[in-house]
Amino acid sequence: MASNKPNKLAFLSMPAPASYVAGLGRGASGFTTRSDIGPAREGPSAEVIAEAQARRGEEQEVDPEQFQDPDNEFGLFAGTTYEADDEEADRIYEKVDDAMDARRRARRCAQEQIEMAKHRAERPKIQQQFADLKRGLSAVTDSEWENLPEVGNLTRKKRRREERAYVVPDSVIVGDRGKNEFENALDPRQNEVCFDTAADPGAMTNFIEIGQARDKILSLKLDQISGTATTSGSSTSIDPKGYLTSLDSVIIKSDAEIGDIKRARMLFDSLVKSNPKHAPGWIAAACLEEHAGRMVAARKLIKQGCEMCPKSEDVWLEAARLHNNDDAKVILANAVQHVGQSVKIWLAAADLEHDVKAKKRVLRKALEHIPNSVRLWKETVSLETSASDARILLARAVEVIPLSVELWLALARLEPVERAKAVLNKARKAVPTSHEIWIAAARLWEQVASGQPEAEKLSQYVLVDKTIASAVGALRQHQVLLTREQWLKEAEKCESEGAVRTCEAIVKATVAMDIEEEDQLDTWESDIDGAEARGRVGTARAILAYALKVYPNVKHLWIRAAELEKAHGTRESLDNILSRAVQHCPQTEVLWLMGAKEKWLAGDVPAAREVLERAFIANPESEQIWLAAVKLEAENGEVDVAKQLLIRARDVAGTQRIWMKSAVFERQHGDFDAALQTVSAALKKYPKYAKLYMVQGQIHASQKRYAAARQAYAAGLKAVPKEPALWILASRLEELDNKSIKARALLEKARMVNPGVDTLWAEAVGVEERSSGANQAKATLARALQECPSSGLLWSMAIWSEARPARKARSVDAVKKTNDDSLVLCSIARLFWSERKIEKAREWFGRAVARDEHDYGDIWGWWLKFEREHGTEEHRELVRAKCAQTDPHHGPVWQSIAKDDGNRGKHTKEILELVANALQ
Template sequence: MASTKPNRLAFLSMPAPASYVAGLGRGASGFTTRSDIGPAREGPSAEVVAEAQARRGEEPEVDPEQFQDPDNEVGLFSGTTYEEDDEEADKIYEAVDNQLDSRRRVRRSVIVLPQRIIFAHADTSREAREAEELAKLRSERPKIQTQFADLKRGLAAVTDAEWENLPEVGNLTRKKRKRDERTFVVPDSVLVGDREKNEYENSLDVRQQETGGFVTPAESGTLTNLVEIGQARDKILSLKLDQISGTSTTSGLSSSIDPKGYLTDLNSVVHKTEAEIGDIKKARMLFDSLIKSNPKHAPGWIAAACVEEHAGRMVAARKLIKAGCEQCPKSEDVWLEAARLHVSVPDPLTFFSSFSTQNNDDAKVILANAVQHVGQSVKIWLTAASLESDPKAKKRVLRKALESIPNSVRLWKETVNLETSPQDARILLSRAVEVIPLSVELWLALARLETPDRAKAVLNKARRAIPTSHEIWIAAGRLVEQQAIAESKPGDLDLVDRTIELAVRELKKHQVLLTREQWIKEAERCEEEGSRRTCEAIIKATISMDVEEEDRFDTWIGDAEAAESKGRIATARAVIAYALRVFPDRVDVWRKAAELEKNHGTAESFDAILSKAVHHCPQAEDLWLRSAKEKWLSGDVPGAREVLEQAFVANPESELIWLAAVKLEAENGEVAVARELLNRARTVADTAKIWMKSAVFERQHGQPETALKILSSALSKYPTFPKLYMIQGQIHQTVKDYPAARASFAAGIKRCPKDVTLWILASRLEEADGKSIKARSLLEKARLVNPANEMLWAEAVGVEDRSGVANQAKAMLARGLQECPSSGILWSLAIWAEPRATRKTRSVDALKKSADNPVIICTVARLFWTERKLEKAREWFGRAIKADSDQGDSWAWWLKYEREHGTPEHREEVIKGCIAAEPHHGLTWQSIAKDVRNAQKSTKEILELTAAALH
């Protein structure tokens, strides 16, 4: 039975309806491809499209613009009439919309940004605020057209002549202007020449064949002789050179230019680079604009002329400055510049110019014209006088200047300086002080030319004319001093003090109050000019001004030190002398005075000041000792004994004075007297140091048993004085009694465990006895009792080194540097323990740790010595001494260096410096200086022994 179900796909085989367009409902339109046969079909018409949309229930599209015209309305109100009521209603609606729009304008705006939406919020007065801000901005920063509005209105009054006189601005920018490209017609001769340039001649000239050589034909047919042309050129050049050098007989011109050296002069000409040329052009343009816009500006003319002078255009420079003189006749600078340009030597490139190289006559004419316009200019008159080579002419110019400017001090001084006769100069100065009575310089100059009696009268007149001048009073004091010295009247020198005191009082009356520092400067000036008595009088009268009573001592000592640092020794002496009068019992002032005389005075002045010092300060032991030592060094041993006897009277129990007396007698061979003095000192003074010196004295003079007895008595009184145990142990060690020496050192260590020297001596005793292990143990105990002590660590390193254990010594040194990182001795050992290549780096590390340590500085100097950098080594030795002059080892190393590489003068300088410093410290220095065999030796001998012992 056949199926009755309808076939749903049967429409695919059916023909398409008429006017069917596929996809028309989706807005498609008909089209035709190349595969179509026949002409393309037209799309459906508007009616067909409207009918299809009506079948689908779609509303036809209506143009919204048609509602704008009432005649084209097809909507709800189509066909109706637009009456007045409708128009009134539209106006009402429009007014309401505008009102709402003005109230909610900000809330209506929405700002859309990426990834977020920001709603703008503002108050209703935003537009008013914006308008107010805009008005404020326009008032603060107006537009350019607003700024120049008044000027634009003022342009209406500009005349044509003013427009014509406006200067050309020129191109002030750095950009190059584009040049106008112009084309020209190429002439036929150029074309013909280019055409024949590549042609060749294939035949010989007939004249060449006849003469047998090459001849250069000329255009006119004549032959060119190049030899004759060269000779003619040389002849013309020689004629020009003869004319310039003044040897020509046909010309009367002469010049100072040397033709032989002309080429050498040309080599000295500085060639300007393109950048300099560009700068000159730019400067020329700027100054040209300046002098055109402001022709009365004198510096502009001077600058423009200088630019031309720098460019080598002297003629242009002179023309410019001449124009400047015409435009600015009242400016003295323009006239002076014009005169300078007319006496300067022109550029060598103007070799063939007809004018001479130097013309003072033109400059004189210029200055003569300048005087007509600027007759009161002192500079112009002085410049005019300087141009004159004849002294008479100079005097004539200056006298003419004084007629115009009689109150110029400078002109009077220049005029007086030209006078060779003192009488003429005196007459001129007499006239000068009449014309200018307020010039201190002229009064002083006149006083210097007068005799002493007349000079006093002149200074009195000057004082009455200028009562406020302190220079006149000082000149009066100097005059009194010179007269007293010339007449050999020392008593008149007191008049200098009275003159300066009167000067200070009179100046105060006239309200002239110079500060104390100003008076000190005046005193230093007097000392510099040789008036030392006046200097002292100034200091005496003014040094106490403006100084509080409690600050006087410090202030005066500071003034003396400042004057001494400047080399004004007389001023420093005057300050110290005044301080001594105020503080006669201050030991510090006497010490400063003694130091000043020792450094800058004589032996007599030093002895005199010490004698006064001990008289005013009898309790000052150091002053007694310095006085006695000074007499002893000068060879006056009885005088030294006398001073010490007086010191005994003033200080009967003074330990230092007793010991000084013993040393004086011992070193002068009076051993019995010295021993007797020590016996009395032990009874009178009875100090631990006197007992120690007694034992040392007996030991030095070969009495060890007596020394041991004295030490036993001393130890019973002073059991905690470590040096007594040291001397006792060393005496036992000298006689090889090691057990007794060990017992002495052990007792000393027990009583004085903090004394490092005792530990070291005990360790060396064990080392000398062959017991290095015992020495190490003692040093280990010493480091526990005295931690971070560089001497103990250095001794431990020395024990290991002397035992031959280099690795152990290096390890011990590293431990010591960890505990004592700034130790100079340990760093010195570390530097020398390094290989030669790394010593320099090690020394840098040492200087970083302790740059001011004298031992490290001396080690660095020795490094430079090993590297053969001799000057640096000498410099660093000096730095080591400057860091600490009490280090004897530094002096010894320096002397050793100078003996090998220095001159006798250098060695003598080192020896003198060491004797003056009297060093007491240093490992090698102390071991030699305290040796019994060197007890009577001087500092120079100890220095030489130490230098010989160093290695």
């Protein structure tokens, strides 16, 4: 029965299409083999291939040469001329394209970034996917890394396990067994001289011969040491120290250094062979051999360099350096034949001579060859011991080299005054553009004036000023325009060399150059600051004098001049400045007060009174002058005169401070009733002046009339609630009366009225410490630091409230929070003191007083207390002197002692001693 199923293999018997080529789809084509007879059939044509690809849906490849002009190989317009208008057109089109592209470039870039971010969010990179895992690897310990399991077979394919067994040789077992054994029996050959080495059984080592050879070599080396061996007859003595020093100087080179030397030697060898006229190559090659320790090779190389480069002075100098003294003389003698115009060669030859006469002979021979060398003339003159011989040489030198300013000035310094003037005149004519000659002439006039009487000095000093003024004009005519800063540098140079009057003349003639009138004062003040900072007090004084001449009514310039003279001048110069100052600025009170104080300190009390009398005439209502007069009389024992002055002051000036000082003066001299009457009268005129209430309360408290004192403070708090010191005095009064609760309440109310005042918080901490203990005080201090986080007073208390181990960390926080407050620095110095770090403590005390902006005297007291324990008398005197110069007025302990009635009239040094005694 026939089957209806189609035969799948029937196509094999079907004829192939006419255009069918076997393997055409995979790129096959017809070919010919040796076994073929005749040519093989041709491959399909291009049309057939295109038709077949079209049936498969493949796109035809576009021929890039399809649209090419057959007559033009490179382009359609390649044969035409590219002219300037074509270039301009292309450039315009490029600009248009760039402008169109830039219009939406920012928006396009932003859109691309958004799309890229979106794409990265949807399909992140593999490294981003594993970023958190990578970060987690940082926490993996070394033990966890070592315990990571080995990667097994993950292909899930069964592998054939091959297990092989090997037989261990007996030699391995025996060797392993005897590895840790040791022998306790001696080798029977130990008594023999020769031993067989384990490395080479056939080699023999004779240790006795090695020791003898070592001793022989050492003795030969000792005999060959130069400079350390001295031979006398047949005996040789060695300096052991010199030999050990020479052994220390021996450099043992490593293999790497030896390799570097060999490579460098090859490079330098190639250099000198390829360019034998290059002098630095020979020098470098010789230095390399010197570094390698081959002095003979180095000298040989540098000799060849001298032959190849005879015109190079550096080669000759290097050759002289590499040889000893006698050979170097011969080498430099040969060098002179080739480079006789080299100053360095002649100077090196002179340095080789140890005899002064020989040096002179060499240098004079050099001057015959090079007569216009300033350096040779200077070296020749420096060897002369006689001034007359040096003068003769310099006279010849300036004839040969008339343009050398240095030689002219040297000759002028050696000549007498009259002949020096003539020399400088000749120099000025020879070198009219040199300002040094003019300055030397001015200094010569100053030198002449210094040896004359006082009456004639002024006329000579006028010549100094005229000389410098002429110098400025003459140099300007010759187009030599030195700037103002250059002239001031010359002035400072003259001051440093002792020519102060010449310095002043230069300042007078040039300090106003090239400055606008409105900028003069500021510029001169900055010049004064700079000169004083560099230690040029004479220059600063001269600039200040010129500024006062231009601006005589500017009071802060006079104050500046007085301070400068007080710091660096004499008492006479200060008196002179102050006398001139009060003439030009009679309304400036501080100038009168400075003048009176200087007279008083000098011990001339009548002169101080005279100054104050003149000050009264110029300033009849000046509070400061009245109080200064009262202080002067009171300090000198004239109490009645001081009282009369205060009465007149209250009538004439009548300021609140004068009334307060009157009450204090009465209290200090024991007249409490008069003091209270004065305070009562003053309060009627000035009810808002807090210090009057303080004085009234202190007088009542000193007489133990606490109710009256409390009433005085209460009236003051009602009238002036914003005065912290009044609240503190009221609190201390209650604490003195054993009423700590009321004192605490007063301070609480004070902090509400005056928020953020650190002194009120500090007083509250002290009250808590005295009444409730350290814990409550520490809690109050913590609250205080929250409200006043940058208070140096509170942070210094916080440092000492901590236990000893925590104080250092607390001090670090305090320095950061308070920006180097002086009280914090003082506390840190005391910490170093407690740890017995003396130098650090002294350094920090110095920093504390340098940073003191609050005028605290307690810091000086702590420093003096420290120096009493660990310093010398010089240290203590230095602290006293600096404290007296600073004259502090604040600080809890300082004020309590300075304002004590029993300490009135005491100087700053005396109060400092009392403060140091009182500090705990």
